Structures are given as structure tokens and as C-alpha cells.
Amino acid sequence: xxxxxxxxxxxxxxxxxxxxxxxxxxxxxxxxxxxxxxxxxxxxxxxxxxxxxxxxxxxxxxxxxxxxxxxxxxxxxxxxxxxxxxxxxxxxxxxxxxxxxxxxxxxxxxxxxxxxxxxxxxxxxxxxxxxxxxxxxxxxxxxxxxxxxxxxxxxxxxxxxxxxxxxxxxxxxxxxxxxxxxxxxxxxxxxxxxxxxxxxxxxxxxxxxxxxxxxxxxxxxxxxxxxxxxxxxxxxxxxxxxxxxxxxxxxxxxxxxxxxxxxxxxxxxxxxxxxxxxxxxxxxxxxxxxxxxxxxxxxxxxxxxxxxxxxxxxxxxxxxxxxxxxxxxxxxxxxxxxxxxxxxxxxxxxxxxxxxxxxxxxxxxxxxxxxxxxxxxxxxxxxxxxxxxxxxxxxxxxxxxxxxxxxxxxxxxxxxxxxxxxxxxxxxxxxxxxxxxxxxxxxxxxxxxxxxx
Amino acid sequence: xxxxxxxxxxxxxxxxxxxxxxxxxxxxxxxxxxxxxxxxxxxxxxxxxxxxxxxxxxxxxxxxxxxxxxxxxxxxxxxxxxxxxxxxxxxxxxxxxxxxxxxxxxxxxxxxxxxxxxxxxxxxxxxxxxxxxxxxxxxxxxxxxxxxxxxxxxxxxxxxxxxxxxxxxxxxxxxxxxxxxxxxxxxxxxxxxxxxxxxxxxxxxxxxxxxxxxxxxxxxxxxxxxxxxxxxxxxxxxxxxxxxxxxxxxxxxxxxxxxxxxxxxxxxxxxxxxxxxxxxxxxxxxxxxxxxxxxxxxxxxxxxxxxxxxxxxxxxxxxxxxxxxxxxxxxxxxxxxxxxxxxxxxxxxxxxxxxxxxxxxxxxxxxxxxxxxxxxxxxxxxxxxxxxxxxxxxxxxxxxxxxxxxxxxxxxxxxxxxxxxxxxxxxxxxxxxxxxxxxxxxxxxxxxxxxxx
Numbered sequence: 001x002x003x004x005x006x007x008x009x010x011x012x013x014x015x016x017x018x019x020x021x022x023x024x025x026x027x028x029x030x031x032x033x034x035x036x037x038x039x040x041x042x043x044x045x046x047x048x049x050x051x052x053x054x055x056x057x058x059x060x061x062x063x064x065x066x067x068x069x070x071x072x073x074x075x076x077x078x079x080x081x082x083x084x085x086x087x088x089x090x091x092x093x094x095x096x097x098x099x100x101x102x103x104x105x106x107x108x109x110x111x112x113x114x115x116x117x118x119x120x121x122x123x124x125x126x127x128x129x130x131x132x133x134x135x136x137x138x139x140x141x142x143x144x145x146x147x148x149x150x151x152x153x154x155x156x157x158x159x160x161x162x163x164x165x166x167x168x169x170x171x172x173x174x175x176x177x178x179x180x181x182x183x184x185x186x187x188x189x190x191x192x193x194x195x196x197x198x199x200x201x202x203x204x205x206x207x208x209x210x211x212x213x214x215x216x217x218x219x220x221x222x223x224x225x226x227x228x229x230x231x232x233x234x235x236x237x238x239x240x241x242x243x244x245x246x247x248x249x250x251x252x253x254x255x256x257x258x259x260x261x262x263x264x265x266x267x268x269x270x271x272x273x274x275x276x277x278x279x280x281x282x283x284x285x286x287x288x289x290x291x292x293x294x295x296x297x298x299x300x301x302x303x304x305x306x307x308x309x310x311x312x313x314x315x316x317x318x319x320x321x322x323x324x325x326x327x328x329x330x331x332x333x334x335x336x337x338x339x340x341x342x343x344x345x346x347x348x349x350x351x352x353x354x355x356x357x358x359x360x361x362x363x364x365x366x367x368x369x370x371x372x373x374x375x376x377x378x379x380x381x382x383x384x385x386x387x388x389x390x391x392x393x394x395x396x397x398x399x400x401x402x403x404x405x406x407x408x409x410x411x412x413x414x415x416x417x418x419x420x421x422x423x424x425x426x427x428x429x430x431x432x433x434x435x436x437x438x439x440x441x442x443x444x445x446x447x448x449x450x451x452x453x
Numbered sequence: 454x455x456x457x458x459x460x461x462x463x464x465x466x467x468x469x470x471x472x473x474x475x476x477x478x479x480x481x482x483x484x485x486x487x488x489x490x491x492x493x494x495x496x497x498x499x500x501x502x503x504x505x506x507x508x509x510x511x512x513x514x515x516x517x518x519x520x521x522x523x524x525x526x527x528x529x530x531x532x533x534x535x536x537x538x539x540x541x542x543x544x545x546x547x548x549x550x551x552x553x554x555x556x557x558x559x560x561x562x563x564x565x566x567x568x569x570x571x572x573x574x575x576x577x578x579x580x581x582x583x584x585x586x587x588x589x590x591x592x593x594x595x596x597x598x599x600x601x602x603x604x605x606x607x608x609x610x611x612x613x614x615x616x617x618x619x620x621x622x623x624x625x626x627x628x629x630x631x632x633x634x635x636x637x638x639x640x641x642x643x644x645x646x647x648x649x650x651x652x653x654x655x656x657x658x659x660x661x662x663x664x665x666x667x668x669x670x671x672x673x674x675x676x677x678x679x680x681x682x683x684x685x686x687x688x689x690x691x692x693x694x695x696x697x698x699x700x701x702x703x704x705x706x707x708x709x710x711x712x713x714x715x716x717x718x719x720x721x722x723x724x725x726x727x728x729x730x731x732x733x734x735x736x737x738x739x740x741x742x743x744x745x746x747x748x749x750x751x752x753x754x755x756x757x758x759x760x761x762x763x764x765x766x767x768x769x770x771x772x773x774x775x776x777x778x779x780x781x782x783x784x785x786x787x788x789x790x791x792x793x794x795x796x797x798x799x800x801x802x803x804x805x806x807x808x809x810x811x812x813x814x815x816x817x818x819x820x821x822x823x824x825x826x827x828x829x830x831x832x833x834x835x836x837x838x839x840x841x842x843x844x845x846x847x848x849x850x851x852x853x854x855x856x857x858x859x860x861x862x863x864x865x866x867x868x869x870x871x872x873x874x875x876x877x878x879x880x881x882x883x884x885x886x887x888x889x890x891x892x893x894x895x896x897x898x899x900x901x902x903x904x905x906x
């Protein structure tokens with residue numbers, strides 16, 4: 001008999017992890033709903049033609065593919081087999097597991113475009129699967145937690161994303177973090193201004209690594225990608241710019257003077273800030289980061305990234321505006337803006353900073369314990385009455401030593417036990433013991449209910 | 454460009470369906486928690502050696518298998534290919550999607566047996582996948598919603614399952630339903646008493662179909678399975694038994710007189726009823742059904758099935774006691790009892806009976822509308838204040854005709870719009886319009902908050 005095991009890169013979530021994850025997810029969901037986002041779900045499996053070609057060649061390699069049912073070899077020819085596995089793949093698999101929530105969302109919008117109310121604000125919290133090499137903090141199954149609004153160019157959406165991020169962090173008691181903000185149009189403008197018009201793509205890819213590899217290496221990479229030395233020199237003052245928000249904006253306007261697109265990017269940022277001001281909100285935690293690029297090529301406007309300071313974990317949230325979500329499915333012109341929370345990373349941050357509140361683990365409030373059959377019956381009589389008023393209550397289901405019953409309560413994190421002995425039965429009370437303090441007091445049922453509610 | 458589509462047998466859940474599903478799931482979750490069950494989650498993918506052999510040959514066929522990453526053909530030989538797809542399958546796939554929540558739970562218990570607190574009460578709500586032929590009401594991806602307690606033989610668990618089912622149904626306003634109850638030991642005893650000792654397996658399989666195909670056909674099937682005519686004749690009075698609970702129990706005791714196992718089954722039922730009585734609970738909705746068999750072979754004690762009366766949908770909940778959950782993973786002696794709710798079926802029942810409350814769809818409470826930039830700024834100023842007190846509020850994000858804004862609110866089911874025109878700005882009020890009644894009244898912000906809270 002083989003010992004059972006989990007597939008590489010996957011995890012179980014036990015009661016404690018689930019309670020903590022739910023604490024994070026409920027906070028995020030409440031916030032999305034407060035801002036008018038509605039939840040949707042899409043299937044785990046998508047047709048491979050929906051998924052392939054959307055994530056680049058590397059992404060296609062990382063898709064989990066599902067074997068066709070039954071005799072999956074029936075359409076495979078000797079020729080397919082002899083020309084490498086790619087040709088065979090097409091014949092043996094037509095479905096894959098979703099790789100992110102964005103492509104399924106785009107597919108959903110296209111398929112339901114006549115029924116949806118635009119602007120359509122949706123959130124979606126589901127696992128995704130990637131056949132990545134498993135490593136610390138990287139899993140083959142993990143949850144994504146996305147909110148997008150499509151069908152409007154309004155910068156109110158950008159302002160509201162900042163507010164949603166701030167609300168989630170406030171509720172999670174996270175105080176020391178930065179919402180880094182930039183705009184792809186500014187990066188386009190920078191490429192123009194340094195004499196590399198049209199090369200914002202490779203520019204983004206290179207400066208995206210600035211944090212990880214430093215300016216020296218980024219310069220090498222830019223040279224490798226064909227950037228001229230004089231272009232790189234012109235970029236240098238931006239990389240090293242130390243200034244406050246207003247100074248940065250002023251510097252940028254000057255730097256981008258000749259680029260209409262670049263100035264439009266600056267204006268979009270300023271307009272979003274003005275909207276925040278109209279809402280009576282300040283710019284706390286917001287940090288204009290001219291070197292923020294984000295790798296994904298489909299962003300066309302604002303881009304976001306959130307970093308918690310003084311922890312070892314990378315960005316915990318990010319997103320941006322795109323102007324062509326559904327083009328790949330034949331529906332052009334659907335623009336929008338979206339962002340997502342990295343739930344696994346938020347979990348690790350809260351754990352590292354010891355910010356999970358004890359209440360987040362609270363489940364059963366009281367365990368009724370007993371010494372004998374008489375006490376057991378007495379406890380059974382109380383049990384339904386406690387639950388009827390919404391108190392999460394359990395009885396230890398077997399007749400056994402009280403020590404074992406107390407151990408059960410302690411291990412399960414139940415704060416109170418209600419002892420049902422002969423004396424309690426005689427006086428129609430319950431001896432309530434606080435397992436943390438050790439204090440024990442007798443209460444009538446009504447008093448007990450008030451005490452526990 | 455191909456029009457995007459969904460894989461056969463899968464579904465998207467849009468905002469309305471999600472809100473309704475969440476209404477059902479939250480009701481179930483609250484109930485599980487009230488009774489001390491903790492949530493866990495397991496990965497979508499399991500190793501195939503964990504899954505295969507647990508669901509019979511047919512089940513193995515219905516498992517979705519995941520193709521190994523990269524060159525999946527690399528270990529496949531010509532000999533594998535020429536001997537049919539089964540040998541090739543072993544080389545190209547080592548993972549599958551979970552088929553139910555029971556086998557992953559058993560695996561979880563075995564892998565974590567040293568850390569878990571027994572009796573371990575867990576619930577789990579996750580999708581499962583089966584490569585069934587898609588048909589009305591049957592999907593290839595659907596949610597299961599299981600609660601199990603393992604590590605105790607206490608009949609308190611059976612009593613509590615009845616109470617949990619009743620609570621969920623009460624909260625969902627479902628009143629006309631039956632919780633059918635039987636015990637596998639009674640069926641074993643019946644087999645003994647009719648002279649077919651040891652044949653309770655085929656007996657269960659046959660009488661499980663009584664509802665669908667009728668007694669005539671069941672008799673034919675029993676004959677086909679080698680049951681003697683005299684055995685079948687002895688079974689007949691049980692099939693046709695019309696009696697109340699007490700009479701049924703008395704009849705059974707007499708019928709099973711010579712079968713120790715059968716009488717033990719009757720005693721277990723009676724003990725569970727006594728526990729309900731000790732809890733101050735009656736037997737409403739509980740119906741002893743001697744012919745309830747349930748197909749799954751691993752049940753060894755109580756079995757349950759819940760049917761809503763006067764609807765076209767089959768059973769919406771079911772379960773039972775087993776004495777060897779984890780034997781297949783080399784850990785014998787883990788007994789327990791579990792049950793599950795069929796979420797898709799409950800959805801259909803509530804829809805058929807029009808029992809979804811309007812509140813279950815409530816999302817955004819108010820949309821702030823505007824005529825021009827001045828009104829837009831004014832509305833922005835109100836928005837954060839409404840959200841700060843927990844009111845789900847939106848602003849229409851673009852400057853556009855009020856008609857379009859009202860359409861958005863109506864389509865999204867938002868009950869109120871807050872109109873921000875010149876007059877409202879001048880008087881520092883908001884004109885609140887109830888979109889259902891058409892009534893419009895002006896309020897200050899403070900009044901509005903009271904009105905909406």
C-alpha cells in the first residue's frame with residue numbers, strides 16, 4: 001500500500017489556514033461589494049483554443065492540459081507521433097485548466113456581451129493552475145482575486161482602485177505599504193523623448209527588472225536590446241530621480257515636452273488625483289514611480305503595484321488599464337481597468353507581521369463536557385438551546401474522561417467548556433470554565449447565553 | 454477568428470446566479486459552523502494513484518486526467534501504443550481532477566492523522582469534475598458540499614445531521630420535505646432473514662431502484678442476481694409496508710428477530726431518536742424508509758436521503774455512516790458519518806418554488822447620478838461618505854445622459870438613485886429616487902444615511 005501524497009506544488013488547507021484565508025478573502029470581498037463589484041465564476045476547464053496564444057510561448061508550455069476522455073489515441077497517426085509531441089498534443093487534448101482569471105473573463109464578456117450591463121464591474125476569486133517549477137512561495141495551484149471594470153475610460157475607476165486597496169489594507173491592519181503608480185503612456189513618451197520611439201516594449205521589459213538587478217544590469221540589457229548609448233544616458237536622470245510627487249510631475253512634463261502621448265499619461269495621473277481630492281481623499285500611500293513598468297504587454301494606461309514595506313515578500317497587489325481586453329476573441333474596443341490581490345502573499349505578509357487577529361480563528365465557542373450518561377443527557381438538553389440563539393456549540397460526542405474532552409477543546413481552540421456534573425444538574429446551572437484563564441463560574445442557561453453572546 | 458465557447462457540460466455563473474448560489478452556500482456554511490464543523494480545502498488535482506480504484510471501473514473512466522507537462526510522449530514505447538490506450542495512459546498522465554470530496558478527505562485524514570484533533574469535524578465546499586455525458590441538470594463541473602465527522606461512533610452525529618438538514622431547510626424557507634432514514638445493518642439483517650445472508654450488496658443495488666423502476670422490475674432484477682423466489686416473497690411485506698414509525702420499528706424487530714446485526718441497526722436508529730428527544734427535538738420531517746438503500750458500498754450504519762416533495766428534482770441531500778473511510782490508504786479503523794447537500798439541485802428547487810428572497814440579490818444600494826461636471830464632483834464628494842458607513846454605493850463613472858444612468862441602475866437591480874442636480878447642490882441635499890415605486894424625496898447626507906442603513 002502506497003502512502004498517499006499530494007501532487008508537487010499543491011497544498012491542502014486545514015482548518016486554521018482556511019479560517020485565516022477566509023479572513024483575508026472576506027475583507028477583500030466586502031470591499032469589492034462596497035464599491036459595486038459583482039462576483040462571477042467561470043469553469044476550471046476552458047477549451048485550449050480559448051487559452052493558447054494568450055500568454056506567450058512560455059505560458060502555453062505552462063498550461064495544464066486535460067486528456068480527452070476514452071480512447072484518446074484514436075485520431076493520432078504514426079506521422080503525428082514521429083514529428084514530436086506537439087502534433088500529438090493537438091489530437092489528444094482539447095481542454096486546459098485556466099491559467100489566470102483575465103482570459104476567462106474576456107471570454108465571458110464576449111459570450112455575454114448582449115446581456116451584460118456596461119460599465120460591467122466584476123470580481124472573481126478562484127484558483128488558477130500553472131505547471132511552473134514548484135519553489136518556495138510558488139505553487140501550481142493558487143488563488144487569484146481579480147476585480148475589473150470594463151466599458152468605461154473614466155479615471156474614477158483608477159481612483160477607486162486606490163481606495164479599495166487602502167480599505168483592504170486598513171481592515172487587515174497593514175499600515176506600512178506603498179501603492180506604486182505609473183502610466184504606460186508615460187513610458188511610451190519616455191521612449192519617444194530618449195530617441196527610442198516605438199521601443200517602449202523592450203524598455204518596459206528591461207526597467208521592470210530595475211528593483212531586482214539594478215541600473216547597471218538594466219543598462220546592459222538595454223544595450224543588448226539595441227538601445228543607443230545616448231538614449232540610455234538620457235534615461236539616467238529619470239532612474240535616479242529623487243523628488244516628491246509634485247516635483248516628479250513637473251520634471252516629467254518638462255522631460256516629455258515633445259511627446260503628446262507622454263503628456264496624456266501625466267494628465268491621466270493628475271486627473272485621477274483630482275478625482276480623489278473631489279472625493280475628500282488624500283494621496284496617502286500613493287507613490288508615483290516613473291520606473292514602474294509591469295511586464296504585461298496589454299496595459300495601455302495606469303499601472304499599479306503594491307508593496308508592503310519591511311517584509312521579504314514581493315508585490316501583493318497590482319493591475320492596470322488596458323484598451324483591448326477582448327480583441328483576441330474578435331470583439332474590439334472593450335477597454336477597462338483591473339487589479340488583483342495576491343492572496344498567498346497577503347497571507348505570508350500577515351503571518352510575518354503577526355497580524356492575524358485571534359478572532360479570525362474563532363469557531364466553536366463552547367464545548368459541553370460530561371462525566372456520565374446523566375450529564376451527557378443534561379448537556380444534550382442545553383445544546384439545542386445554545387445553537388437556537390446562534391452560539392456555535394458542541395458536545396463531546398462520546399462518554400469518556402473529562403481530561404480527554406478538555407484536550408479536544410484546547411486543541412480545537414475552543415475558548416470555553418461547559419461542565420455538566422451532578423452538582424450542576426441539581427442546581428440547574430452550567431459550570432463555565434475559561435480555558436485560557438482557568439476561571440470557572442456557574443451560570444443559569446439564560447446567564448450563559450448572555451455571557452457568550 | 455473563432456467565436457469563444459465553453460467546454461461541454463461546464464457553466465459560467467453570472468452575478469445573479471452567484472448571488473443566489475452564495476445565499477444557499479452561506480446558509481449551509483453557517484449551519485455547519487454552528488455545529489462545530491471546520492472548513493478545509495484540498496487541491497483540484499490529485500495523483501491518479503490516489504483516485505483510481507476508488508470509484509469502480511466506471512468511475513475510473515469518468516476521471517479527468519491531466520497530461521504530463523513537456524514531452525509527455527518521452528516514456529511511451531511502440532509497444533504501449535500498439536496495445537491500446539490504457540498502457541499509454543499510465544505513461545502520459547499521473548494526475549487527475551478530483552471526482553468527489555470524500556476520497557481527497559480520506560487522503561487528507563491519513564496524511565495529517567498525527568496533527569488532527571479527533572473526533573474531526575470538517576466541511577468542504579469545492580467543485581468536482583466528472584467526464585459524464587452532459588445532460589439536463591448534469592454537469593461535468595459541479596460543486597459538492599460535504600460535512601463529515603470521523604473518529605467517533607457516537608449516534609449524536611446522526612442526530613445532529615438531522616438537525617443540520619432541518620436548519621438549512623428552515624433558513625431556505627423549504628417546508629415540505631422528507632428526511633428518509635435507514636440503516637445498512639437493517640438491510641444486512643433483512644438479507645439474513647429472507648435467507649440471503651451475505652447478499653445485502655446486490656439486494657441494496659436492486660432495491661435502490663425501487664422508486665425509479667417499481668417493485669415488479671426490482672423482483673426481475675433480484676431473480677437475475679440469483680435471489681430465490683421464496684426470498685423475494687419474504688421481502689414483499691416490507692416493500693409494501695404502510696405504517697407509522699413505531700409500527701414500522703415493531704414490525705422490523707419481529708421480522709429481524711433472528712438477525713443480531715439487523716436488530717443492532719434498529720437499535721442505532723432508536724438511540725439516535727432518543728438523543729433527539731434528549732435535545733428537546735421532535736422527529737418532524739424524519740421518515741424511516743426500510744427500502745432506502747443508497748448505492749455506495751462503503752456505508753455500514755445509518756443512511757440518509759432528503760427529498761423535497763412536489764418538485765421534479767430528485768434527492769437534494771444524502772449521506773451515511775461508514776466504518777472504514779481510510780482503509781484504501783492503509784489506515785484502518787477510521788469510522789465516521791457524513792452527508793452532503795446538492796447545491797445545484799437546491800438551486801433548482803428554490804427556483805422552481807420561487808423561494809429566492811429578493812434580498813439575496815441585493816448588491817449596490819444606491820447609484821449617484823449627475824447631469825454635468827459640477828454634479829459629478831458633488832456626487833464624488835458624497836460617495837466616500839456613504840461607503841465609509843458601509844453603504845454599498847456607486848457613481849456612474851462617465852458624464853452622460855441621466856436616462857442611461859437610470860438604465861444602468863435598473864439593469865443592475867440597484868433600488869435607489871441619488872440625483873445630484875444644480876438644485877440639490879444649492880440646498881446641500883440629494884434627491885433620492887426609489888426606482889421601484891418612482892417616489893422621489895430630498896434628504897441631507899445624514900438623513901440619507903439613516904434612510905439607507
